[in-house]
Amino acid sequence: MLTTRLFPRLAWAVTGSGHYLRESLELMREQPNADLFVSAAADEVVRMYRRTGVTLPEHTRIFRDRTASAVPVGRFYRGHYHTLVVAPATSNTIAKAVLGISDTLVTNVLAQAGKCRVPTIVFACDTAPEMDTEAPDGMVKVYPRRIDLENVERLRGFEAMTVVDSVAGLAAAVRERTACLSESSS
Ligand SMILES: Cc1cc2nc3c(=O)[nH]c(=O)nc-3n(C[C@H](O)[C@H](O)[C@H](O)COP(=O)(O)O)c2cc1C
Numbered sequence: 001m002l003t004t005r006l007f008p009r010l011a012w013a014v015t016g017s018g019h020y021l022r023e024s025l026e027l028m029r030e031q032p033n034a035d036l037f038v039s040a041a042a043d044e045v046v047r048m049y050r051r052t053g054v055t056l057p058e059h060t061r062i063f064r065d066r067t068a069s070a071v072p073v074g075r076f077y078r079g080h081y082h083t084l085v086v087a088p089a090t091s092n093t094i095a096k097a098v099l100g101i102s103d104t105l106v107t108n109v110l111a112q113a114g115k116c117r118v119p120t121i122v123f124a125c126d127t128a129p130e131m132d133t134e135a136p137d138g139m140v141k142v143y144p145r146r147i148d149l150e151n152v153e154r155l156r157g158f159e160a161m162t163v164v165d166s167v168a169g170l171a172a173a174v175r176e177r178t179a180c181l182s183e184s185s186s
Helices: 021-029 040-052 071-077 091-099 105-115 146-156 167-185
Strands: 009-014 034-038 061-064 081-089 120-124 131-135 138-142 161-164
Touching: 009 021, 009 105, 021 040, 021 081, 021 167, 034 040, 034 105, 071 081, 071 105, 081 091, 081 105, 081 167, 091 105, 091 146, 105 120, 120 146, 120 167, 146 161, 161 167
Parallel strands: 009 034, 009 081, 034 061, 081 120, 120 161
Antiparallel strands: 131 138
C-alpha cells in the first residue's frame, strides 16, 4: 500500500498566492508521506493570513527558500519523490517556469522535477479574466492579464505536466495520481 511506504514521497510546493491558499494547504494536510516546499513569498503570505486560520502544517517536513542554489532540489535527483504538486501557483512562478527560469526554491523544484521526469500537477490560480479572490481582509476582485492566461496555456504543453484550475480539479488530479501509484505498487 502506498500509504505505508516512506519513499518515494509526494513533494508539495506552495507559492505566495492568497488565491486558494487555504484550500490547497487543507488538501496538502490530507496527503500521507508528503514534504512541503515553501517559496519566500509564500512564507510571508501565510503569515498574513494566519489570523484567518491559514497556517503551514506542523508535522510535515518543510523546506524553505534559504539558499541561492535551491539545495533541497537534490532530493529529486535521488528519487525521493514520485510526484510534484505546486498548489497554489502564482502567476510569477508560472511565468518563470514557462520561460525556463529557475531562481527560487519553487521554480527550481519545478525545473528539476521536469528534468527528472517526475509527474507534476500545477494548480494555476490566474485562469479566468475576472476572479473573486481571498485577500487577508476579505474577498476582492482581480483581473488576470492576457500574459497570465497565456502562460497557463503554455504550461499545459510541458512534458509530464497536468495543469488544473479548480480545487475540485486539484483534488481529482491528486487522487488519480495516488490511485495510479497504488495500482502499480500492488
Ligand atoms: C496577501 C497577498 C496575496 C497574494 N495573492 C496572490 C495571488 O493570488 N496570485 C498571485 O499570482 N500573486 C499573489 N500575490 C503576489 C505574490 O506573492 C508575488 O508575486 C510573489 O513575488 C510571488 O513569489 P513566488 O511565486 O516565488 O511565490 C499575493 C501577495 C500578497 C501580499
